[in-house]
Amino acid sequence: xxxxxxxxxxxxxxxxxxxxxxxxRYYEDIGLIEPLRRxxxxxxxxxxxxxxxxxxxxxxxxxxxxxxxxxxxxIQAEDEVDNLRSQYRQSRTDQERLAVVKQATGVxxxxxxxxxxxxxxxxxxxxxxxAKLQRYxxxxxxxxxxxxxxxxxx
Amino acid sequence: xxxxxxxxxxxxxxxxxxxxxxxxRYYEDIGLIEPLRRxxxxxxxxxxxxxxxxxxxxxxxxxxxxxxxxxxxxIQAEDEVDNLRSQYRQSRTDQERLAVVKQATGVxxxxxxxxxxxxxxxxxxxxxxxAKLQRYxxxxxxxxxxxxxxxxxx
DNA sequence: TCATACTCTAACGTTAAGGTAAAGGCGCCG
DNA sequence: CGGCGCCTTTACCTTAACGTTAGAGTATGA
Numbered sequence: 001x002x003x004x005x006x007x008x009x010x011x012x013x014x015x016x017x018x019x020x021x022x023x024x025r026y027y028e029d030i031g032l033i034e035p036l037r038r039x040x041x042x043x044x045x046x047x048x049x050x051x052x053x054x055x056x057x058x059x060x061x062x063x064x065x066x067x068x069x070x071x072x073x074x075i076q077a078e079d080e081v082d083n084l085r086s087q088y089r090q091s092r093t094d095q096e097r098l099a100v101v102k103q104a105t106g107v108x109x110x111x112x113x114x115x116x117x118x119x120x121x122x123x124x125x126x127x128x129x130x131a132k133l134q135r136y137x138x139x140x141x142x143x144x145x146x147x148x149x150x151x152x153x154x
Numbered sequence: 155x156x157x158x159x160x161x162x163x164x165x166x167x168x169x170x171x172x173x174x175x176x177x178x179r180y181y182e183d184i185g186l187i188e189p190l191r192r193x194x195x196x197x198x199x200x201x202x203x204x205x206x207x208x209x210x211x212x213x214x215x216x217x218x219x220x221x222x223x224x225x226x227x228x229i230q231a232e233d234e235v236d237n238l239r240s241q242y243r244q245s246r247t248d249q250e251r252l253a254v255v256k257q258a259t260g261v262x263x264x265x266x267x268x269x270x271x272x273x274x275x276x277x278x279x280x281x282x283x284x285a286k287l288q289r290y291x292x293x294x295x296x297x298x299x300x301x302x303x304x305x306x307x308x
Numbered sequence: 309t310c311a312t313a314c315t316c317t318a319a320c321g322t323t324a325a326g327g328t329a330a331a332g333g334c335g336c337c338g
Numbered sequence: 339c340g341g342c343g344c345c346t347t348t349a350c351c352t353t354a355a356c357g358t359t360a361g362a363g364t365a366t367g368a
Contacts, residue, residue: 011344021345026326041334043345063275065219067324081290094304098297105290112283115276121217122273129266136235136259143252150248165314175315180356195364197315221354 006048007036013046017054024054032057032072064114077107160202161190167200171208178208186211186226218268231261 014021027033033053035044053075060071081104084097092100168175181187187207189198207229214225235258238251246254 009345020326022326022328025347030325039334039345041345042347043334059275059279062219063272063279065216069324081293084293094297094300098294098301101290101294101297105287105294108283108287108290112280112287115280115283118217119273119276119280121213122269122276125213125217126266126269126273129262129269133259133262133266136255136262139235139238140252140255140259143248143255146248147252163315174357176356176358179317184355193315193364195315196317197364223354 007045010035010044010046013050013054016051017058019054027054027057027068030068030072032068032075064111064118074107074111077104080104161199164189164198164200167204167208170205171212173208181208181211181222184222184226186222186229218265218272228261228265231258234258 008016010021010024014024017024024033028035033050035050036047037045039045056075057068057071060066060074061068066074080100084092084100162170164175164178168178171178178187182189187204189204190201191199193199210229211222211225214220214228215222220228234254238246238254
């Protein structure tokens, strides 16, 4: 069960995500998120699911370097599967629901492939960095020795 | 030894890097790269080191998501260490050279830390993706079963 | 020597992802 | 009910990283 107890307004949510309210409204503009509902005055009200959603968005954006437009495609596919469980859009036939799951599976698989590829390249990068660090260490030792011998001459 | 035999002009280099000539000139503008020399007519001439340099730049940009300005800082530190070996700027004292190596070591170390952190987060992401894939697989099997039983009713 | 393909500089255009400011409502405390 | 802090929309501004076009020069094979 999702904790529906802690509702919040845009400022608090922004703080928890370490982003600005402007960014949240912008994400809403481009269809990435939506408030649970609004107060009479028009104030946006969010639940904790949105916090998780934002974090998910930031992972896709920062870790995979995707644009918000690309991110949108992915989470929309995920959303559709989530909606299969709820009564919302229960109207689909089972064949249609199967198609939705298949499509989302494809999205996740390609995402997984991308993550794996990145893991490989990052690991390669780590290797070269470690090698470079070792070379620098040796160079430093060498230079230290030279400095020492020069100090001896004083 | 670096292969100095294969010199090329901007178009060929662009093709090998899968970028445009515009991008290469832009990188030059902001001080990321420089041609080996120019022909009389002003045409840029590059060596193969530049190809490696561009690939390095793209790794930092794409894999770590750094801006070109951040990339510049890193490769400048690396350049300085490389210059220690050549007669260029041989004028430094050993203390100064030691300082350069130390600074570059710091740069590489923080780079390594960042790579490691990203590796960890990416690995976590892979885990959740695999879990999600499994759930989708189960859901798909379930739906398939429902479709089968409905076909039986026809 | 001429045509063709490549290159040069300079300058304006574009897009994503927000930043910032203005002018005005809302909610609640005292 | 007055003030204070948060929220609303609208609208213009900014920056990075190039794209694109124009107008002119260069290199080279036929």
